[in-house]
Amino acid sequence: MNNITLKRIAEILGISITTVSKALKNYPDVSKKTQKAVLDLAKELNYTPNSFAVNLRTKESKTIGLIIPEVVHHFFSNVINGIIDEAEKNGYLVITLQSNESLELEKKQVELLLNKRVDGIIMSLSNQSNFDNHIKEIISRGIPLVLFDKISKLVNCSKVIIDDKKAAFEAVEHLIIKGCKKIAHIRGPINPQNAIDRFLGYKMALEKNNIPFDPKLVYTCENVTFEEGKTFAKEIIEQHKDIDGIFVITDLVAVGVLACFNEIEIKVPQQVKIIGFSNWFMSQVITPKLSTVDQPSYEMGVQSFKLLFEEMTHKKNGIPFAPRTISLETSIIERESTNNS
Amino acid sequence: MNNITLKRIAEILGISITTVSKALKNYPDVSKKTQKAVLDLAKELNYTPNSFAVNLRTKESKTIGLIIPEVVHHFFSNVINGIIDEAEKNGYLVITLQSNESLELEKKQVELLLNKRVDGIIMSLSNQSNFDNHIKEIISRGIPLVLFDKISKLVNCSKVIIDDKKAAFEAVEHLIIKGCKKIAHIRGPINPQNAIDRFLGYKMALEKNNIPFDPKLVYTCENVTFEEGKTFAKEIIEQHKDIDGIFVITDLVAVGVLACFNEIEIKVPQQVKIIGFSNWFMSQVITPKLSTVDQPSYEMGVQSFKLLFEEMTHKKNGIPFAPRTISLETSIIERESTNNS
Numbered sequence: 001m002n003n004i005t006l007k008r009i010a011e012i013l014g015i016s017i018t019t020v021s022k023a024l025k026n027y028p029d030v031s032k033k034t035q036k037a038v039l040d041l042a043k044e045l046n047y048t049p050n051s052f053a054v055n056l057r058t059k060e061s062k063t064i065g066l067i068i069p070e071v072v073h074h075f076f077s078n079v080i081n082g083i084i085d086e087a088e089k090n091g092y093l094v095i096t097l098q099s100n101e102s103l104e105l106e107k108k109q110v111e112l113l114l115n116k117r118v119d120g121i122i123m124s125l126s127n128q129s130n131f132d133n134h135i136k137e138i139i140s141r142g143i144p145l146v147l148f149d150k151i152s153k154l155v156n157c158s159k160v161i162i163d164d165k166k167a168a169f170e171a172v173e174h175l176i177i178k179g180c181k182k183i184a185h186i187r188g189p190i191n192p193q194n195a196i197d198r199f200l201g202y203k204m205a206l207e208k209n210n211i212p213f214d215p216k217l218v219y220t221c222e223n224v225t226f227e228e229g230k231t232f233a234k235e236i237i238e239q240h241k242d243i244d245g246i247f248v249i250t251d252l253v254a255v256g257v258l259a260c261f262n263e264i265e266i267k268v269p270q271q272v273k274i275i276g277f278s279n280w281f282m283s284q285v286i287t288p289k290l291s292t293v294d295q296p297s298y299e300m301g302v303q304s305f306k307l308l309f310e311e312m313t314h315k316k317n318g319i320p321f322a323p324r325t326i327s328l329e330t331s332i333i334e335r336e337s338t339n340n341s
Numbered sequence: 342m343n344n345i346t347l348k349r350i351a352e353i354l355g356i357s358i359t360t361v362s363k364a365l366k367n368y369p370d371v372s373k374k375t376q377k378a379v380l381d382l383a384k385e386l387n388y389t390p391n392s393f394a395v396n397l398r399t400k401e402s403k404t405i406g407l408i409i410p411e412v413v414h415h416f417f418s419n420v421i422n423g424i425i426d427e428a429e430k431n432g433y434l435v436i437t438l439q440s441n442e443s444l445e446l447e448k449k450q451v452e453l454l455l456n457k458r459v460d461g462i463i464m465s466l467s468n469q470s471n472f473d474n475h476i477k478e479i480i481s482r483g484i485p486l487v488l489f490d491k492i493s494k495l496v497n498c499s500k501v502i503i504d505d506k507k508a509a510f511e512a513v514e515h516l517i518i519k520g521c522k523k524i525a526h527i528r529g530p531i532n533p534q535n536a537i538d539r540f541l542g543y544k545m546a547l548e549k550n551n552i553p554f555d556p557k558l559v560y561t562c563e564n565v566t567f568e569e570g571k572t573f574a575k576e577i578i579e580q581h582k583d584i585d586g587i588f589v590i591t592d593l594v595a596v597g598v599l600a601c602f603n604e605i606e607i608k609v610p611q612q613v614k615i616i617g618f619s620n621w622f623m624s625q626v627i628t629p630k631l632s633t634v635d636q637p638s639y640e641m642g643v644q645s646f647k648l649l650f651e652e653m654t655h656k657k658n659g660i661p662f663a664p665r666t667i668s669l670e671t672s673i674i675e676r677e678s679t680n681n682s
Binding site (some may be wrong): 071072073074077078079081084085088093094095096098099112113118216226249255258259281282286 | 367404412414415418425429435438439452453457567599600602622626650
């Protein structure tokens with residue numbers, strides 16, 4: 001039944017192909033009776049308009065590509081959620097790929113999506129990625145592109161971000177207000193812009209509050225995992241017994257810090273105060289509950305699609321589009337890990 | 342540059358379209374020199390074979406559809422991970438849609454995927470879904486279909502499941518071995534097969550151990566949330582002061598139970614023992630750590646794609662395919678919430 005076409009319907013009903021086509025498209029010059037006959041038969045024959053043929057005509061695939069570092073990640077799965085919801089409202093389907101933080105895989109995936117002729121691409125870059133050839137290729141082909149969260153400043157495209165520097169500054173200032181005088185930072189990898197900005201925010205908050213910056217208090221994650229949090233927590237407390245605060249790149253790693261401190265009986269928040277980043281769901285159910293920076297992940301997905309849609313629409317209508325950057329608001333959520341009152 | 346076609350390359354180089362096409366396909370009867378000229382020009386002009394045209398020819402879209410109830414869910418995001426990884430290995434892209442547990446949305450999404458002419462569909466049904474028309478439509482059109490986790494026994498298609506009844510039986514027996522004599526069950530909604538089977542496993546374990554079944558000890562989730570866990574925990578302890586064990590449909594809800602008991606100072610495991618289901622990541626980081634049933638979610642994704650691929654390959658080669666069901670092994674993970682030694 002899959003190969004049925006307008007022609008077959010026309011044959012069976014003894015009418016012209018044009019009439020069948022008009023009936024399916026709800027043209028007023030086809031009688032209601034004929035239209036009903038066509039629709040009924042089309043349904044019986046499992047006829048659906050051939051979307052590939054439609055695509056050839058309109059040059060739109062109504063499909064976008066999404067490349068993210070990891071699906072199993074509370075932040076990214078919320079973003080995916082926002083993108084899929086918003087895309088669906090506008091009649092777009094989303095092909096999701098995960099780079100597993102591999103630049104090589106990311107390059108291959110961009111190629112796959114370009115060959116698939118997606119109408120646009122949304123990406124959060126892998127840790128090694130920067131303004132590489134695969135990104136240049138997307139732009140030189142004129143395919144609308146939006147980067148979110150892990151972006152590269154070098155790429156001239158629309159972006160949806162938070163002000164990581166400001167958010168980190170506020171997180172560290174929160175620790176200082178709570179009385180911390182010697183604050184360590186477990187940072188993200190060297191390359192991604194958001195890890196750089198959070199580190200700079202940490203430094204700025206120390207500086208503003210006349211706390212000398214000590215590079216020995218900065219620990220760098222390679223993979224941003226729970227296990228790294230556990231390992232670094234142990235190192236920090238062994239190497240700097242008088243540490244009284246830790247600002248951690250993300251909640252998953254901060255939960256590792258808490259797990260270690262629970263085991264070796266370092267009291268949080270009495271002895272060391274901890275603040276994370278991103279507000280993962282589990283942060284509110286662990287003991288002690290983790291203070292963190294709330295990052296509007298679902299909203300980030302929605303805004304990413306909206307920006308992409310705007311650019312796709314401009315492109316379709318031949319109107320020039322100037323890339324824009326949307327910066328979303330963050331806020332500090334105070335919970336038990338920084339509050340000893 | 343997007344509209345460039347074989348014709349344009351032929352024009353520019355002053356050769357026939359057939360020669361251009363053969364050069365791109367690496368036919369031996371095209372001179373190396375001509376082939377190089379074609380490939381170079383194609384590259385300069387950003388030419389990629391029009392995948393829609395290719396699709397029309399081969400009748401394959403090399404794309405599959407995936408419909409799941411929720412993306413932001415530790416179990417489902419792990420399954421997505423497995424599906425995407427395995428699909429990519431085999432050159433397939435995955436369009437992901439989430440039904441938000443809405444039957445109406447699920448129906449619309451199936452239609453979207455069928456119109457998109459995906460080569461196959463993988464689904465976990467929404468709570469209201471059963472053997473409805475949209476599922477029948479997939480099967481009657483001969484589109485390969487695999488259901489996983491939340492399946493309907495009525496649908497004649499391949500399935501990847503766990504033995505929910507056996508797993509639940511083992512979870513409840515674990516509570517009994519640990520000394521529980523009055524065990525409540527927070528179950529999933531009425532419709533999904535996995536909620537039914539886990540409930541039956543609970544009953545079987547009581548029966549086998551001569552503990553009378555009391556329907557008043559069964560609490561039914563509507564939305565399977567953290568908040569429902571908190572609410573039911575309070576009700577259970579108010580209505581049945583002597584309860585000493587709870588078997589909970591899934592870890593997210595069980596974490597809600599633990600949160601409530603922490604607040605109202607019911608001691609776990611001394612006073613009440615708790616076991617969850619699914620082994621969410623957060624279960625090992627909360628206090629007390631949650632005992633649970635390990636469900637191989639990533640593997641479930643991998644196996645679902647493998648079954649779909651098998652059916653798609655059979656279909657392509659015109660070989661009949663008999664649907665199969667794969668049942669994956671589960672195991673009990675004992676942690677602090679059931680262990681008071």
